[in-house]
Amino acid sequence: MTDIPSSRIATELHTDAAAVKRLKARYRREFAFQALGLGALLLAAGFLVVFLATIIVQAIPAFTQSYVKLDVVLRQDDLNPQNASGEELARAINAGNFDALVAGALRAHFPDVTERAERRALNHIVSSGAATILRRQVLADLLADPTLIGTRQQVLLPLDDMADLYLKGQITALQVVKGEGELRLSGDRGLVQVATAVANFQATLAAIKAELIVAVDRLRRELDGQERVAAGLEQQLARLDAGLADAQAAAHARLQGRIAEEGRQLAATRAAIAGLRERLAALQAKAAAAETRGTLDSGVSSFLVRANGGLVKLGEVERASASGQVLLPPRSLETVPSGQWDIVRIVVPEASRRIGDREIAYLEALKQRGLVERRIAYEFFTGGASREPELAGVWVAIVGSFLTLLVTLALCFPVGVAAAIYLEEFAPRNRATEIIEVNINNLAAVPSIIYGLLGLAVFLNVFEMPRSAPVVGGLVLALMTLPIIIIAARAAIRAVPPSVKEAALGVGASHQQAVFHHVLPLAMPGILTGTILGMAHALGETAPLLMIGMVAFVVDLPGGFADAATLLPVQIFMWADFPEQAFRHKTAAAILVLLLFLIAMNALAVFLRRTFERRW
Structure with missing residues (x-):
């Protein structure tokens, strides 16, 4: 038997068909893993971009x-x-x-x-x-x-x-069409007639009819839904009536009650159906008549005629004439030449917006006279809480956040660093310290609302401290942040090479001197980084502050740590609950301000780490 060289065996093991197949399968798995990782990264980045873009677009106004x-x-x-x-x-x-x-x-x-x-x-x-x-x-x-x-x-x-x-264009759009032919107005007060030389209002009639057709379709869908509900109720009543005869005495009364309740619901549904049918018939009649004559109400777009400095809101429209209410009186009743008057359409119906046609007329007049200016909203940066969106601001919340975080930092930083030094360098390794370390790690994972309940029970109910004050909020946030700072400080101390302390001890320094003069200064960048990140986490908390009642309606700046104050997260929470549309923009803007603070604090942590970090 001829011996086969070992080099040939190795070559055949790595180049035969099975080896090539295994190699391709491994490359496919590596490629799939890399593609999944890249896809996850792109998905996360896409969500972040959408999130930030949505907030920025909402906040700009x-x-x-x-x-x-x-x-x-x-x-x-x-x-x-x-x-x-x-x-x-x-x-x-x-x-x-x-x-x-x-x-x-x-x-x-x-x-x-x-x-x-x-x-x-x-x-x-x-x-x-x-x-x-x-x-x-x-x-x-x-x-x-x-x-x-x-x-x-x-x-x-x-x-x-x-x-x-x-x-700002957030309520409705305006569509302006130049009028053709001469225009005549019958008066400058109350209800007036508008007459033109050509069929200028044909497009207006078409727009009215299109909106009425859309309303008819919407009403018909609503009617179909109500009829399906009525059919279901009728079937349910039929089943209940069929089971009533076979029911026992105890169930008989219960079934009768259900039949009565279903009957009331059916009667109410039938009444609603009758009302919808009447409205549908009226809308269909208006849509059919809109070919030659249209009636404008608050349910359709508003049309105005602008001529001679005045505005007339149209009510009845024909092809070449209309009647309407004077919103702004014209300067004169002279005939207006072709091209010097406009038909203005306010797209969103008056019933669907909280600003009326008359207010829009006054605003447009002030705008044309150059009396309206748009400037930076100083009230947003210098104001406090307000029920009026145009007067509400974040400055009071920023000051309240600063005072609260000052209390938090003054309490949790020295206590947290001292506890970390003791546990890492001086505490004996026994069962008691193990229990303490486990509890510190567990406290760092406790939901923040639990700290709010603790603050409510202890600081407010037992010690009767002032409600909604920065000192109480700072105490609660300090309790929440303290475990985080202890863990971060211990990790920073542990990261210092043991040779530093050993060298200090070798030249005659005491244990305390070695820790405070050599280990602690080298660990301080990591300690400061952990502290700043913990404070940033505390700045974004809302639940514990709500639990201690820190939702005061604060208009003026707090004068001290015991005065009523609010914080940025709580202010955002309160604004998000207000129904006004402008508060949605204020909420997004306040979120941007809070994000800027968080980014600044994280950037400071990165700067401190890179500036003072030692590489061993």
């Missing part, structure tokens, strides 16, 4: 605010009728009727607004806090220069949140 420019006459009779000075002047100004000043300055631009509904709509476009802002500005100006009384001053006052959102 909150960083600017629309203001109206008004001329206010500082009359002596309104502000200082007794010709006071000093503190008496301040009291006299504070007692002034600034609501009347704001309303008067607005009506100066719309002298034809006389009806109560018109005045209410005009006053509604300005923020309800405009009078307070004006009082603050006037008080500061007059205390600095009392000779301003009797002069006319131009002030910027914030618009109402819905007016601000409308001007």
